[in-house]
Amino acid sequence: MSKTLFDKVWDSHVVHKINGGPDVLFIDRHMVHEVTSPVAFLGLKNRGIKVLFPEKTFATADHNTPTINQHLPVKDPLSANQLLALEKNSEFHGISYWGLGHEKNGIVHVVGPEYGITQPGATIVCGDSHTSTHGAFGAIAFGIGTSEVEMVLSTQCIMQPKAKKMRITIDGKLDKAVTPKDVALFIISELSTSGATGYFVEYAGDVFSEMSMEGRMTVCNLSIEMGARGGMIAPDSKTFNYIKDREFTPKKESWDKAMKYWNTLKTDEDAVFDKEIKFDGKSINPMITYGTNPGMGIGISKEIPLAKNQDGGIETYKKSLSYMNFDEGEKMIGKNIDFVFLGSCTNGRIEDFREFTKIVKGRKKAPNVTAWLVPGSHKVEKAIKEEGLLEVLIESGFKLREPGCSACLAMNDDKIPNGKYAVSTSNRNFEGRQGPGSRTLLASPLVAAAAAITGKITDPRTLY
Amino acid sequence: MAYEKFKILKGNCVPLPIENIDTDQIIPARFLKATERVGFGDNLFRDWRYNSDNSPKKDFILNNEKFNGKILVGGKNFGSGSSREHAAWSIYDYGFRCVISSFFADIFRGNCLNIGVLPVQVSPKFLDKIFNVVFEDPKSEIIVSLPDQTVTISKLNISESFEINSYKKENMLNGYDDIDYLMNIKDSIKKFSKTTPL
Numbered sequence: 003m004s005k006t007l008f009d010k011v012w013d014s015h016v017v018h019k020i021n022g023g024p025d026v027l028f029i030d031r032h033m034v035h036e037v038t039s040p041v042a043f044l045g046l047k048n049r050g051i052k053v054l055f056p057e058k059t060f061a062t063a064d065h066n067t068p069t070i071n072q073h074l075p076v077k078d079p080l081s082a083n084q085l086l087a088l089e090k091n092s093e094f095h096g097i098s099y100w101g102l103g104h105e106k107n108g109i110v111h112v113v114g115p116e117y118g119i120t121q122p123g124a125t126i127v128c129g130d131s132h133t134s135t136h137g138a139f140g141a142i143a144f145g146i147g148t149s150e151v152e153m154v155l156s157t158q159c160i161m162q163p164k165a166k167k168m169r170i171t172i173d174g175k176l177d178k179a180v181t182p183k184d185v186a187l188f189i190i191s192e193l194s195t196s197g198a199t200g201y202f203v204e205y206a207g208d209v210f211s212e213m214s215m216e217g218r219m220t221v222c223n224l225s226i227e228m229g230a231r232g233g234m235i236a237p238d239s240k241t242f243n244y245i246k247d248r249e250f251t252p253k254k255e256s257w258d259k260a261m262k263y264w265n266t267l268k269t270d271e272d273a274v275f276d277k278e279i280k281f282d283g284k285s286i287n288p289m290i291t292y293g294t295n296p297g298m299g300i301g302i303s304k305e306i307p308l309a310k311n312q313d314g315g316i317e318t319y320k321k322s323l324s325y326m327n328f329d330e331g332e333k334m335i336g337k338n339i340d341f342v343f344l345g346s347c348t349n350g351r352i353e354d355f356r357e358f359t360k361i362v363k364g365r366k367k368a369p370n371v372t373a374w375l376v377p378g379s380h381k382v383e384k385a386i387k388e389e390g391l392l393e394v395l396i397e398s399g400f401k402l403r404e405p406g407c408s409a410c411l412a413m414n415d416d417k418i419p420n421g422k423y424a425v426s427t428s429n430r431n432f433e434g435r436q437g438p439g440s441r442t443l444l445a446s447p448l449v450a451a452a453a454a455i456t457g458k459i460t461d462p463r464t465l466y
Numbered sequence: 467m468a469y470e471k472f473k474i475l476k477g478n479c480v481p482l483p484i485e486n487i488d489t490d491q492i493i494p495a496r497f498l499k500a501t502e503r504v505g506f507g508d509n510l511f512r513d514w515r516y517n518s519d520n521s522p523k524k525d526f527i528l529n530n531e532k533f534n535g536k537i538l539v540g541g542k543n544f545g546s547g548s549s550r551e552h553a554a555w556s557i558y559d560y561g562f563r564c565v566i567s568s569f570f571a572d573i574f575r576g577n578c579l580n581i582g583v584l585p586v587q588v589s590p591k592f593l594d595k596i597f598n599v600v601f602e603d604p605k606s607e608i609i610v611s612l613p614d615q616t617v618t619i620s621k622l623n624i625s626e627s628f629e630i631n632s633y634k635k636e637n638m639l640n641g642y643d644d645i646d647y648l649m650n651i652k653d654s655i656k657k658f659s660k661t662t663p664l
Contacts, residue, residue, distance in 0.1 A: 014662075014663070015662065017651070017654060017655055017658045018651060018654065020633050021632075022631055022632040022633060023631050023632060023633025023634065024631070024633060024634075026648065026651070026655075028655065028658055028659065028662060030662060030664045037498050037499075037550075038498075038549070038550065038551070040500075040501035040502070041500075041501070041502065041503050041551075044501075044502060045645070049645075049649075051649075054652070054655075054656075055659070065495075065498075066499065078499075080499035080500070081499055083499075083501060084499055084500075084501055087501045121664055123663065123664065124664050129549060129551075130548075130549055131547065131548050131549040131573060133549075144573075145548075145549035145573055146549060146573070146576075147549055147550075147551035147554070147573060147576060147577035147580060148551040148552075148577075149551060149577065149580035149581060149643065149644070149645075150576075150580065150644075152645060153644055153645050153648055156645060156648070156649065157645070157648040157649060157651075157652055157655055158655060158659065159648055159655055160644075161633075161644045161647070161648070162576065163631065165572075195486055195543060195546050196486075196542070196543040196546065196569055196571070199543075199569070199570075199571060199572055200572060226573075229543070229546065229571060229572065231572055260663070260664070263663045263664075295486050295488065295546070314485075314542075315485040315486075315541070315542065317483075317484075318484055318485040318486060318541065321484065411490075411495040411548075412495060412496065413495045413496055413498065413499070420518070430488075430490065430547060430548075432488045432490040432491065432547060433490070433491060433513070434490060434491075434494055434513050435490050435495075438494070438513055438518060439518075
């Protein structure tokens with residue numbers, strides 16, 4: 003029977019099917035971070051058991067870590083305690099731990115692909131919803147809760163019903179200054195934040211085959227923001243070139259053997275999806291959000307939609323605009339902003355820094371803007387320096403911070419102050435997400451750069 | 467972790483007619499720093515419930531004495547966003563055992579089922595009826611029966627059925643968790659691990 007890419011990977015990992023219930027799914031790679039794991043490790047301790055496959059488990063510290071002076075002890079005692087707990091748990095269970103200061107440290111969804119932990123056809127989970135990032139490699143990757151983290155630590159399996167299948171096809175060519183982030187924000191604005199709930203998405207078409215691996219990661223990363231369990235893209239020569247010779251990818255004969263499997267990872271021509279959606283790549287503009295969920299996005303030159311045109315939920319819509327202190331019908335272009343955040347598992351990779359730098363090169367940061375530039379990992383940080391981007395950034399009045407999740411969820415000190423506007427390349431514009439009272443405008447690295455230079459929301463096409 | 471068995475829940479509810487309530491509202495990230503599951507109920511809806519000086523916000527429903535009960539009723543797309551199970555913990559630890567909405571985000575729904583909070587999805591019309599009845603009279607009784615898979619508005623004498631898979635239903639009725647199940651098939655998991663391609 004014809005199968006989709008998702009079917010092929012899922013079905014080959016089902017250990018056991020329960021009648022009228024979930025599948026027992028075997029997990030190839032388990033990524034662990036400090037925030038959602040301590041209670042799970044405590045569960046193992048209470049049962050008196052050890053991690054079943056420590057070699058399939060990888061731990062890094064990212065959510066809670068400072069992004070300046072990482073060589074000093076972490077000041078917040080609660081954060082320090084959580085980091086220490088992960089270090090101790092990793093040591094006790096024999097898990098490789100890339101903690102603060104480790105050369106491989108970085109955001110879990112940035113380092114996984116960088117070191118070849120992420121591979122096509124694998125099942126990958128982590129106690130973090132943006133685990134969907136790894137789907138860019140043709141893996142089934144999704145976020146799980148702490149009870150499930152405990153399941154995977156103790157049995158390398160989780161129990162979940164198989165999701166329905168959706169394919170989003172975008173053909174055509176993207177316009178100048180339209181980035182993968184804009185593609186994702188466009189899709190979410192069309193589908194809403196619950197439009198893909200219950201589905202696993204496969205992205206197909208020219209736009210995704212033309213896209214770099216970094217770009218594919220950005221798109222898959224944001225799958226969760228339309229409610230999808232995850233998103234994936236069939237592996238191709240770009241995928242294989244990206245992962246070849248990385249530390250954890252198979253070598254020599256094992257590589258050849260893996261390639262045989264990986265070459266089968268595409269949706270059969272006559273395979274059927276539960277839902278098919280198509281868009282035209284040419285119709286996508288640089289995007290920006292104006293509200294308090296990622297579905298509230300528009301082309302940057304458009305006006306904020308009117309409440310009466312909303313499909314239900316008018317009170318919620320008005321509450322959202324009131325939080326942002328915006329009015330319906332207003333233009334976004336020209337609005338003053340206070341902060342710019344470049345980073346996160348969505349847009350904290352080297353390509354994002356290259357794009358940002360293209361716009362700021364030869365220009366100066368606006369004096370009213372505070373900019374936080376946070377690389378996704380030490381490897382990204384190193385590349386920024388080696389490629390000469392850092393010099394350009396410094397020349398334009400920017401500084402580079404150290405790697406971590408940072409202001410994306412503001413668990414550390416990187417908090418946007420109450421009432422301030424931040425153009426952020428991260429993934430969520432929820433109320434208070436970037437700090438109590440913060441107002442987030444989600445956008446691409448190019449839109450962020452244009453805002454950093456002008457101090458206002460600016461169409462990046464005018465500076466690119 | 468062990469949780470209370472769920473059979474039939476009868477009582478009042480707390481209405482929150484807002485759509486897309488995300489897990490950052492349910493529990494903001496800065497309260498995720500614990501290494502044990504303690505104190506999460508205190509920070510449920512923290513920034514909607516308290517001012518920055520920690521005084522309660524009078525207009526928020528959890529600070530209104532008229533509304534109480536073990537059932538939380540939320541607008542469409544409840545629990546979107548982050549996978550943090552802390553959101554479900556904070557709801558359970560506050561004292562809720564059931565959330566009713568017309569639509570749930572996937573990961574949140576799964577987390578609830580794993581820790582003993584029953585997510586009950588009803589039609590948008592039925593949800594509106596609950597909101598109307600409860601705002602009219604906060605003492606209106608709602609009955610959620612897991613064995614029958616029904617939710618009833620006593621005053622209107624109307625019911626609607628809800629879906630739950632038979633495996634999860636059995637778990638919640640008995641207070642079992644998935645790890646017990648998985649631990650029992652550990653040998654076949656180990657055998658399976660030798661057959662995977664990666």
